[in-house]
Ligand SMILES: [Zn+2]
């Protein structure tokens with residue numbers, strides 16, 4: 001099921017078609033284009049971004065954004081038609097928004113691109129269906145992948161090796177406590193929140209106010225297996 005074919009992908013408002021072209025900034029790649037179509041709030045997605053695959057959408061968006069909050073980034077990306085309701089692109093989405101937040105917050109934007117490329121290569125090797133088939137949700141692994149990259153862990157390091165494995169374990173424990181069936185939105189939100197706590201506790205960097213910020217899922221209408229009130233991010237009115 002496609003998201004918002006008639007209305008704005010970002011806010012769901014009706015699209016407005018004006019008679020003249022205006023300069024509009026694409027929400028995903030940051031490019032400036034002349035177009036006569038946007039919503040009332042000026043949200044605009046360029047033609048190139050409309051037809052990209054999910055991985056490129058995530059990479060390009062993370063590269064250009066100056067945002068701090070990884071949950072806001074994840075939700076904005078999830079609204080793109082290029083990101084499926086469920087799918088292995090979430091295995092890259094989790095480390096990508098966490099790395100972006102980490103390097104934006106810590107003022108190291110110069111190395112963000114390099115780190116995102118490493119995450120993209122590694123995340124490609126995490127197949128879909130890992131959650132049920134191997135007992136290792138790919139979003140949870142994405143949190144460990146994030147810690148591995150920021151701490152420069154390798155199979156031979158000591159502390160960073162430990163941190164990366166602890167991170168994956170913590171994310172998977174939280175994901176497992178709720179149970180299935182799979183929902184790439186729910187597990188992504190849990191992985192991001194657990195990783196943000198972990199980075200605060202172990203690296204002294206606060207990516208967002210994870211103890212106050214309430215995550216609300218806007219995707220239940222696309223998910224046939226939504227567990228409803230059993231999900232911590234479910235809100236009936238959304
Ligand atoms: Zn809009």
Ligand SMILES: [Zn+2]
Nearest residue numbers: 026029046049
């Ligand atoms: Zn674009």
